Amino acid sequence: MFTKTHIKDDLGIAQALTWRYVLALSLVAALTTAAWYSLKLVISEQESTAAVVNISGRQRMLSQRTALFANLLVTAHASERASIRTKLEESIELMAISHHGLLYGNKVMGLPSSMSPAVSAMYFEGDYSLNKQVRTYINTVRALLATDSDKLSPDNAALRYITNTAPTTLVSSLDKAVHQYQLEGEASIKQLEKAETALWILTLLLLSLEAMLIFNPFIKHIKVVINKLKRATDEILLNQETLEERIKQRTSELANRSKALAESEQRLSILLNNTNIHMWAFDGTSFTYTNKQWFDFTGQNPEDSLTVEKWTSVVHPEDIAEAQKIWQVDFEKKTGHDHYFRLKRNDGVYRDFYCRVTPIEDESGKFLYLQGHNLDVTDRKKLEDEVRQLAFYDALTKLPNRRLLKDRLGQTMASSKRNGRYCALMFLDLDNFKPINDTYGHAFGDALLLEVAVRIKNCVRQVDTVSRFGGDEFIVLLNTLSKNKEKSIHQANRIAEKIRKALLQPYLLSLNTGDTKSKIEHLCSASIGVVVFIHHELNEDEILKRADDAMYVAKSAGRNQIKLDSDFD
Known part of the structure; x- marks a missing residue:
């Protein structure tokens, strides 16, 4: 039978159970919330650590990349510099953005807005803080980009700083920062994991107590919750393993890139050390730098100081005046200048060189020294001469061809206009040339043409032009005859007669054919048409046509005749 006491006790128990239930639910809710929050912190810390390590590693890679592009920008051909400059600008700006994100945070990159005391000390404390190193390096690369292309050189102060800093002190400092980020990230994750574990243990104990006291009806629901929590924990662990694998893979990629960059730098160093360009620096009194290619070429002792006298001692005597202009340059000039001269190689052979001289200034704008690059252009000059020979001279006789003849004719007419003197043009055609080709072959025909060219040249002055017009046709251009037309006609006729007689002499031709030597004697005359002109009478085509017509009249x-154009006007 229930009494008031029983009812009161039941109410007390019910009240106590209710308070326990409320307290247990509150504790469970609080602990569960804390556990979920700790999971969120672990995941966030893992993502933050991965982002920081990734961006820091990218900084290391970008420092190597910019150093490589900086060297390529200086040494590359002018046509390639624009693309290299663009890549260098993109790399250094990405490095600047990444550095700002590491210092002040960047949500897009997943970078936190704060850093630990240890990392902060690495970035901001000391004369060689990482922040100063990175900013100085970025500013130096930007200064190099701001330098005009014609002022870029391997001795550029900014380039030397980049080349010496990127693979040494800067890489070392960035590696230390990456390592510190990894250590702190691992330590933070471990602390959060411990707190998370403690929260989970406490939650499980409380759930067990609650199940024993008042949560028996909800035991199945609790098991479901526990299973969900277990799956969540497994998923977190799986995510952690995936993240560690990604970090490991990224580290391996960075290592491979660093190796590739080191190999590229080694190849670049080999290229610079094996170039055939002579590089030197001159401060107005003495040489402050000379590369080994100069000493290899000249045979001079690299242990002896190089003086202006030693430098000019290997210059061709005819080019001394041109070479001495290098040392007479005003140091205040900001533009480079070019020189061409010949230098004597250690075997006594002279080679043609192109020398580019550029004044170098310090950061304040004060000029320090002259920087020079000597490039061997012997082969190029020889090729240009060969091209010019093919373009303007007959391949067989080496006489001017039609193109050069027309140019000389134009010059002669311009000269006639200035001095008022008559000139003459002779059109020669060999009378008995075809039989020698038909009977003895083209080799003897070529030998005859060569002898004809020599005989004609021996009959005229050096100021006159002898040209092979084609086949067995020759042109003789006589300059600066008399101001009197009749006298000029007499002079032209006299020279034409001299040529006619010279060509009429027998030709003794011989050729070596294998082990035997063939000889023939051949007679060959020439029909000659002559036109005497002054600048305003005829144009170039009319002069050639009238001389050609006169030649056909002679033939x-x-x-074996000479006909003047004036004979049948």
């Missing part, structure tokens, strides 16, 4: 008259 029709029986050959």
Whole structure:
């Protein structure tokens, strides 16, 4: 039978159970919330650590990349510098953005807005803080980008700083920062994991107590919750393993890139050390730098100081005046200048060189020294001469061809306009040339043409032009005859007669054919048409046509004749 006491006790128990239930639920809710929050912190800390390590590693890679592009920008051909400059600008700006994110945080990159005391000390404390190193390096690369292309050189102060800093002190400092980030991230994750574990243990104990006291009806629901929590924990662990694998893979990629960059730098160093360009620096009194290619070429002792006298001692005597202009340059000039001269190689052979001289200034704008690059252009000059020979001279006789003849004719007419003197043009055609080709072959025909060219040249002055017009046709251009037309006609006729007689002499031709030597004697005359002109009377085409017509009149008259254009006006 229930009494008031029983009812009161039941109410007390019910009240106590209710308070226990409320307290247990509150504790469970609080602990569960804390556990979930700790999971969120672990995940956030893992993502933050991965982002920081990734960006820091990228800084290391970018420092190597910018150093490589900086060297390529200086040494590359002018046509390639624009693309290299663009890549260098992109790399250094990405490095600047990444550095700012590491210092002040960046949500897009997943970087935290704060850093630990240890990392902060590495970035901001000391004369060689990482922040100073990175900013100085970025500013130096930007200064190099701001330098005009024609002022870029391997001795550029900014380039030397980049090349010496990127693979040494900067990489070392960045590696230390990456290592510190990894250590702190691992330590933070371990602390959060411990707190998370403690929260989970406490939650499980409380759930067990609650199940024993008042949560028996909800035991199945609790098991479901526990299973969900277990799956969540497994998923977190799996995510952690995935993240560690990604970090490991990224570290391996960075290592491979660093190795590739080191190999590229080694190849670049080999290229610079094996170039055929002579590089030197001159401060107005003495040489402050000379590369080994100069000493290898000249045979001079690299242990002896190089003086202006030693430098000019290997210059060709005819080019001394040109070479001495290098040392007479005003140091205040900001533009480079070019020189061409010949230098004597250690075997006594002279080679043609192109020398580019550029004044170098310090950061304040004060000029320090002259920087020079000597490039061997012998082969190029030889090729240019060969191209010019093929373009303007007959391949067989080496006489001017039609193109050069027309140019000389234009110059002669311009000269006639200035001095008022008559000139003359002779059109020669050999009368008995075809039989020698038909009977003895083209080799003897070529030998005859060579002898004809020599005989004609021996009959005229050096100021006159002898040209092979084609086949067995020759042109003789006589400059600066008399101001009197009749006298000029007499002079031209006299020279034409001299040529006619010279070509009429027998030709003794010989050729070596294998082990035997063939000889022939051949007679060959020439029909010559002559036109005497002054600048305003005829144009170039009319002069050639009238001389050609006169030649055909001579040939029709029986050959071995001289006909003047004025004879049939």
